[in-house]
Amino acid sequence: MMNEFTLKVGDILSREHFHHAKVLAGSEGLNRIIRWVHVLEVVDFESLIHGGELILTTGVGLQTDFLTQLTFVRKLIQSNAAGICIEKGPYFQEIHEDILQLANKHHFPIILFEETVKFVDITQDLHSLIINRHHDLLKYLDTSSRKFIELSMSSNGIQKILQELYQYFHHTVMFLPAEGRNFYFPADQKELLDIAVQYVEMERNDIRQQQIINIEHERFVVMPVKGLGHTWGCLFLHTASSAPEEFHYLILDRAALSIAQIMLRNRTIEERKQHSEDKFVRNILQGREFDINEMHTHLPFIHMDMCYRVFVLQFQPHDQEISEEEWEDINLQRAMLIRTLFKRHGFLPSVSATRDEIAVIAAITVEEKEKAVEHLKRIIHYIDENNEKKGLFGKTFTIGIGREYTRIKQLTKSYKEAKEVIGIQANIHLYDEMGVYRLFLPLKNTGELEAYVLDYLGPILEYDRTTESGLFQTLKVYLECGGAKKEAAEKLFIVRQTLYHRLAKIEQLLGADFVNPDKRIAIETALKAYDLIKAVN
Numbered sequence: 001m002m003n004e005f006t007l008k009v010g011d012i013l014s015r016e017h018f019h020h021a022k023v024l025a026g027s028e029g030l031n032r033i034i035r036w037v038h039v040l041e042v043v044d045f046e047s048l049i050h051g052g053e054l055i056l057t058t059g060v061g062l063q064t065d066f067l068t069q070l071t072f073v074r075k076l077i078q079s080n081a082a083g084i085c086i087e088k089g090p091y092f093q094e095i096h097e098d099i100l101q102l103a104n105k106h107h108f109p110i111i112l113f114e115e116t117v118k119f120v121d122i123t124q125d126l127h128s129l130i131i132n133r134h135h136d137l138l139k140y141l142d143t144s145s146r147k148f149i150e151l152s153m154s155s156n157g158i159q160k161i162l163q164e165l166y167q168y169f170h171h172t173v174m175f176l177p178a179e180g181r182n183f184y185f186p187a188d189q190k191e192l193l194d195i196a197v198q199y200v201e202m203e204r205n206d207i208r209q210q211q212i213i214n215i216e217h218e219r220f221v222v223m224p225v226k227g228l229g230h231t232w233g234c235l236f237l238h239t240a241s242s243a244p245e246e247f248h249y250l251i252l253d254r255a256a257l258s259i260a261q262i263m264l265r266n267r268t269i270e271e272r273k274q275h276s277e278d279k280f281v282r283n284i285l286q287g288r289e290f291d292i293n294e295m296h297t298h299l300p301f302i303h304m305d306m307c308y309r310v311f312v313l314q315f316q317p318h319d320q321e322i323s324e325e326e327w328e329d330i331n332l333q334r335a336m337l338i339r340t341l342f343k344r345h346g347f348l349p350s351v352s353a354t355r356d357e358i359a360v361i362a363a364i365t366v367e368e369k370e371k372a373v374e375h376l377k378r379i380i381h382y383i384d385e386n387n388e389k390k391g392l393f394g395k396t397f398t399i400g401i402g403r404e405y406t407r408i409k410q411l412t413k414s415y416k417e418a419k420e421v422i423g424i425q426a427n428i429h430l431y432d433e434m435g436v437y438r439l440f441l442p443l444k445n446t447g448e449l450e451a452y453v454l455d456y457l458g459p460i461l462e463y464d465r466t467t468e469s470g471l472f473q474t475l476k477v478y479l480e481c482g483g484a485k486k487e488a489a490e491k492l493f494i495v496r497q498t499l500y501h502r503l504a505k506i507e508q509l510l511g512a513d514f515v516n517p518d519k520r521i522a523i524e525t526a527l528k529a530y531d532l533i534k535a536v537n
Contacts (some may be wrong), residue, residue, distance in 0.1 A: 005137035005247055007034045007130050009054065009083045009109045017122045020115045021085065025100040029107030032082045033246075037126045039119050043072055051080035054126070056119045059091030066096045073099050076108070083109035087117060141250055144168075148258035157262050158183050161255050168251055169237060175225070175259060176200055177233035178344065189238075196220065196236045207234050210249050223252040227260045230340055235259070267336055278335075281352040284408060285310060285359055285415040295408070299350055299361070306348070307369045310402040310414040311360040311376065313338070313383070314422050315393055327355060334358055334393065341382060345375040359418075361411060369404065373430065376401055380429055398422045401430045424532055436525060440532050449529050456526035459509040471509070474502045476527050483515060 010030035012018055023030070035052030041060050042048075049055075055076060059069070069092075076084055086092050095110065103110045151160040158175055162185040165173040172192050174184040184193045199215045207224045208231060214220075221237040235252050280298040283290040335353040338360060342349035346368055350361040364372050380399055400421030402414030417431040424437050431438075443449040454461075460471050474492060478499075481488040489499045506514065513519050 005133050005140065007126070007133060008032060009034060009111075012054070012126060013111075015125060017117055017125060018111070020117075021111050021113050024095055024110045024112050025103035026083065026107050026109040028104075029083065029109045032107075032109065034082045034126065034130065036130065037123045039123065043068065043075075046075065046079060049079050049081060052082055054082045055084040056087075056122060057084065058087045058089055066098070069096065070099055070102065073102060073108070073110075077102070077106045081108075083111065085111045085113060085122075087113045087119075089116070137247070137250075141254060144251060145254045145258075148254050149261075152258040152262050158259055159185065161258055165235075165237070165251070165255055169239070169248070172238040174236040174238075175233055176236065177225075177263070178231065192218065192236075192238055200234070207231060210252070221248050221252065223249065223256045225256045225259050225263070227264050230337070230344075232260065232263050267340075268332060277350055278352045281350050281359065281361055284361070284411055285352070287412040299363075299408070304363075305366045306363045307366055307372065307404050307406055308364075308408070308411055308414065309362050309372065309376070309404050310411055310418045311342075311362050311379075312357055312400045312402075312415065312418040312422060313360075313393065314357040314398050314400070315355075316396045331355070341379055345379055346371065347375070359415065372404065373432075376430070398425070399429050403431050426531070436528055437532060440529050443529075444532065450533060453526050453530045453533065456510075456523050457530060460506065461530075463505070463509060469502070469505070471502055471506055472530075474499070475506055475510075475523070478503065479520065479524055479527070 008030065009032045012034070013021065013023070013030075033052060034054045036054070037056065038049060038053040039056045040048070041057055073084065086095070092112075095112070100110065102108075147164060148161055151157050151164060154160060162173050162175060162183055166185050172184065172186065172189040174182065174193055174196055176182050176196060182193060182197060184190070195215050195218055199213070207222055210221070210223050212219065213222055219239055221239055223235040223237075224231045225233045225235060235256055237248065237252060239248070277298045280290060280294060282288075331353040335351050335358065338353075338358055339349050339351050342360060342362055346364060348363040350363070352359045362372075362376070364375075383393065383399070400418035400423075402411075402417035402421075405411060405414055414431075420441055421428060421431050421434060424434070424441075426437065428434055428437070440449055443452065457472070460475060463469060464472050470492075474488075477491050478485075478488045481491065485496060485499055485503075489496045492499065510523070511519075514523060
């Protein structure tokens with residue numbers, strides 16, 4: 001089937017213009033694919049070819065000495081040319097033995113025309129053949145894509161797509177999803193399936209691009225099946241070919257797309273069934289009454305020895321008018337992505353999604369709880385990175401994570417803590433890492449925090465307000481630098497003399513003892529408190 005769509009060096013030997021040609025070297029490379037035909041008569045040609053070209057030459061632009069010819073052939077090999085056809089004549093009476101040995105070593109075909117030929121006729125013939133085969137390939141791919149889409153709409157679609165792939169390649173083909181049962185065809189090739197499964201489990205790697213792998217002396221072409229920014233599984237094609245052709249990847253890509261559509265459809269159906277779970281989770285987090293008998297239905301992990309945290313992803317209001325139906329689709333995609341992401345990092349998630357936030361009860365076994373924070377940070381990193389590309393969570397969003405608890409009824413508190421983390425608008429995601437901010441929040445609610453800030457920073461703030469002198473920022477950076485004047489001046493982008501002048505004014509406003517340990521701690525605390533007040537107001 002490959003020969004129907006690709007032109008190989010061996011194929012051209014039967015063409016009319018090659019009746020008086022013979023292969024002098026590189027016969028093991030006759031399966032090289034010809035992507036174009038190029039007449040080449042110069043030594044410096046690196047910028048003229050891209051790889052895969054069949055080179056025609058008389059040698060008219062080459063010197064007749066052996067070293068020049070050897071260099072010419074070596075450059076062609078390094079440029080991944082398909083082969084070279086040489087016309088016997090005044091420039092190439094015979095090919096030096098060292099050149100033939102080099103070609104044999106690299107399986108690089110050297111073909112000699114023993115009679116004069118017209119290169120224009122050869123290029124016209126072969127270019128027409130290449131273009132026609134490429135056109136046939138596109139038609140075939142279109143037909144195959146339609147067939148895969150048709151199969152994806154039928155029952156047991158994945159298995160039927162694998163059967164169709166087997167008809168193309170006559171080699172074992174498998175689909176290993178990230179979750180759920182594996183598929184393979186034909187049924188008597190379970191040994192190959194076991195090899196592939198063992199590889200995936202051992203490597204535990206996210207295969208993000210097509211590749212060739214060797215496992216236990218077996219060769220596979222691997223094609224990831226992707227959806228919603230995740231790799232949902234991989235297609236494995238067992239192949240005896242040492243260099244699978246582009247056709248392999250093109251067909252597998254069409255099949256992978258159809259399988260992704262099946263999985264997306266199935267997950268959409270499953271996610272819509274989660275509506276009752278959504279309401280149940282929301283009742284738990286907001287401290288409302290819930291039916292204890294429904295816990296095993298909506299929280300299937302409840303009977304296990306688990307630890308829980310509440311993860312909240314809060315969005316900014318959307319700046320466009322979006323219909324209720326569109327919002328439902330957006331929330332569905334968000335919930336699917338988050339659920340898959342948490343599962344892949346070892347959590348058993350229960351999800352509630354609204355227009356402004358996604359809240360997740362992230363359950364993890366006691367044995368794995370030591371890794372929970374590390375996994376949560378990886379999830380945050382993944383969301384940050386992929387939202388830049390996909391924009392699924394809008395232009396801006398914030399994340400807060402409550403403390404770890406062992407009882408479901410404590411999750412109302414974890415949810416509140418997650419919201420408090422979001423409320424401080426700092427570069428902090430875990431309540432456990434809020435530090436002194438945990439003390440500030442209760443004080444802010446009583447108004448004491450503002451009074452505390454004014455007691456210690458009032459003169460500085462008032463002076464900045466009337467003069468725009470930047471004393472507040474100067475004080476903050478100076479203390480962060482541990483009183484190192486040179487470092488502080490550099491961070492403030494001012495000369496040291498300006499810093500001395502500002503510090504003298506700060507000393508005048510706050511007192512000469514502002515750097516003494518007790519007062520310094522109080523001032524540094526007030527600085528952080530002021531940042532919190534500004535963030536939440």
